[in-house]
Amino acid sequence: MRSLLIALAATVALSLPARADEVTVAVTAIVEHPALDAARDGVKDALAAAGYKEGENLKFIYESAQGNPATAAQIARQFAGEAPNVIVPISTPSAQAVVSSTRDIPVVFTAVSDPLGAQLVKDMEKPGGNVTGLSDLSPVAEHVALIKEILPNVKTIGFLYNSGEANSVSLLAVLKEEAEKAGLSVIESAATKSAEVQGAARALVGRADVIYIPTDNTIISALEGAVAVAEESKLPLFTADTDSVSRGAVAALGFNYYDVGKQTGEVVVRVLKGENPGDIAVKVAAGTDLVINKGAATRMGITLPESVVGRATRTIE
Template sequence: MLRGWKKLVGVSIISVMALAGCGSNNASTNSDSGSAGGGESDGKTYTVGVSQFVEHPSLDAAFEGFKKGLEDNGLKEGDNVEYDVQNAQADMNNTNTIAKNLVGDKVDLIFANATPSAQAALNATQDIPIVFTSVTDPVGAKLVESFDKPGPNITGTTDTHPDAIPNTIKFIADEFDAKTVGMIYNAGEQNSVAQVDIVKKAMEGTGLKAVEKSVSTSAEVKQAAEALVGKADVIYIITDNTVVSALESVISVAYDNDIPMFAGELDSVERGAFAAYGFDYADIGYEAGVMAAQILKGEKTADQLEVQHPQNLKLVINKEAAKEMGIEIKPEWEDKAEIK
C-alpha cells in the first residue's frame, strides 16, 4: 500500500540523506517555505528520523499518514522537512542500532513506528522528542506512565481500539461453530503478549479456547500455521509485526484447509484474511504527524500531548477470502459489516 517507499533502508545503511548537521540548532533558513493547511512554518528545515520495525502494509500506511499530518500543518517533505528513514527488518537488535544512529545524527524528532522501535528510541534518548504510532500497549511497554501523562519527551498514538478484540471474539463465538482459536505471535513483542492476554480475557464465558503458537522470525510463521491444522477451528492473527510481515503464509494454510482466518487490522483483510474489526493505519499515523508538527513548531511539548486511541472502528469482510475458506456469508452480516 505504501507508495514511493524507495527511501526505506536497513540498518546497514547509515543514512538516506546527504545532510550534515541535522539538528534544529543547525537548521537552515528556507525563505520559500510557507503554510500548508494547518499552519505556517517557522522558516527552518527539520530532520525527522524514522525508525520502523518492519515493512508491511499497516506500518507503511502509518508512515504515509504521518507525513500527511506534517504536510497539512505546514511541514512538507523536500521543502522544510527531510526524513532519515531506517528499517529494522523485524530484528530487535537493529532497533537499538537505528536509535543510536538517529540520536548521533542529532535529528530534530524521532518517529517510532511500532513498539520495539519506540522502546529502543526511548532507551537511546531523553532529550530528542519521540512520537510513536502502531503501539498496542504504550503503558505496558513502559513508554508512558498513562495515556494522559506521557513521558517528558515521548507521546503518540496507539493501534488498539478498546472494542476491537472483544468484538472479534464475540463475532467468532456468535457466528461460528468453533471451540478453538489458533493464534500465532512473537512472544518477544510486548505488544503481542498484551493482545493475547486481552484475547484470553475476552474468551471467558464464551466456550472458546486459545491454541497458541509462538515464533521468533517471519521464516517460522508458515510452520506455525501448519501446526494449527486440526487443532484450531478458527485462526486469529493479532497485530503482531513478525507474523503480519509473513501473513501470506498463514493465508495459504487457511485457504488450503478451509479455516476461517480473522485479523487484527484492515490491511490484512485486503491481503486475504476473512475479516477484521479495525481502522485505517493511515489515520493513526496522521494523528501522530499532527502531534509531531506541534512539537517541531514549538507549539507543544510531548508531555502536553495525550496518547490517542484510533477512531472509526468497523468490521470489514473479504468475500473472496470467505469463498476460499469455505465460509458462507450470512445475509445479516451485511447490516454490521462492510463486505468487499
C-alpha cells in the same frame, strides 16, 4: 552489510546541512508491511497539511529495521546521535528501541498496542519526559464477537503471534480474558521470525477452529504463509489488521492505519510548534473499519452471514 548500509544512509541523510527554517522528522519502523507503511504516509501527509513539506521546510527521514530488533536498536542510536527535531517510531519494538536511546529528543510513537506494558510511558494522561504517542489497542472483545457471529459453533481460537513482541503478549492476555467471557478457549502458536510463520500456522491445524492474528508485525509481514495453510486446511483466518484482508484474511475489524498515521502526525505538529511531548496525553487511535473478503471465506470453507456483509465498510470479492 545491510545494517551497515542502513547506518550509513541514515548518517548521510541526517548530517546534510539544514536550512534555518527546516525541521527534521526521523521515522523508523520494525518492518515494512501495508499497515505500517500507511501509518508512515499518514504522518507525512499530516505534516504537509500543517505546512511542513518535504523539499521546502521539512527533511523527512525513514528507515526500516527489516524485522531485525538489533537493526532497530542501531537505527534508534543513529537517530539519537544526530538529534532530529522529532523521532517517530512505528510499532512497539521500534518505539522501545528509540525510547531507550534518548531522554532529550521528542519521541512520538505510533501503532503501539500497550504503551504502559511496553514501558514507554508510566501514565497515559501525563506521560512525562520526552515521550508521547498514539496507541492502536485492538478492540479484542469486538473481534471475539465478530468471530462468533460468523462461526456460531466456534469453540477454540488459535492465536498466531510472535512471543517476542510485547504488544502481542499484551493482546494475548486480553484475548484470553475476552474468550473466557464468551465461553471459548485459546490455543497459542508462536513464530519469532517471518520464516517460522507458516509452520506456526500449521501447528494450529486440528487444534483450533479458527486462526486469529493480532497486530503482530512479524506475523503480518509473512501473512501469505498463514493464509496458504488456512486455505489448504479450511481453517478460517481472521486478523486485527484491516490491510491484511486484501491479502487473504476472511475479515478484520480494526483501524485504517493511514488515518492512525495522520492522527500521529497531528501530534508531531504540536511538538514541532513547541509543546512538550510529556504534557500531551497518549491517545488510543479513533475509528474502526470492518473489512471482509468473500473470496477468502469461500476458499476457507465458510459463508459470511448477511448481518456481517451488510455493515462492512469495505468488501473484497
